[in-house]
Amino acid sequence: MKDLIMTILTAGVQLVILVGLGYAIDFLKTKTSTENLQKYYNLIKTFVQAAEQQLGAGTGPQKKAAVVAMVQKVIGNKLTSDEIDKLIESAVFEINTVLKNEKIVKADTQTTTQQ
Secondary structure, eight states: OHHHHHHHHHHHHHHHHHHHHHHHHHHHHHHHHHHHHHHHHHHHHHHHHHHHHHHOTTOHHHHHHHHHHHHHHHHTTSSOHHHHHHHHHHHHHHHHHHHHHHHHHHHHHHHHHHO
């Protein structure tokens, strides 16, 4: 009887460990993927800013091609072209939003000082 109880307890402990490790591995993969994605996004945002400075306004397709080339050179095949495209568009949107907000703040400041 003791042997049967020990066998059942051992199997139960092994099952709990197996399930726990499965969840731990999934958690670590998700966390690592999220951290890597944030690193790639920051890198792409830097490349977008550099392309904007080098190529100037009105050269959108050229800037995007330059950023895609830089990203593929630096990170290789770690992201698909669709993922790169989405990250570039997201970075451009963020940069444009920040610039628009700065213009609004400057305009409000100038209006306030003129009164």
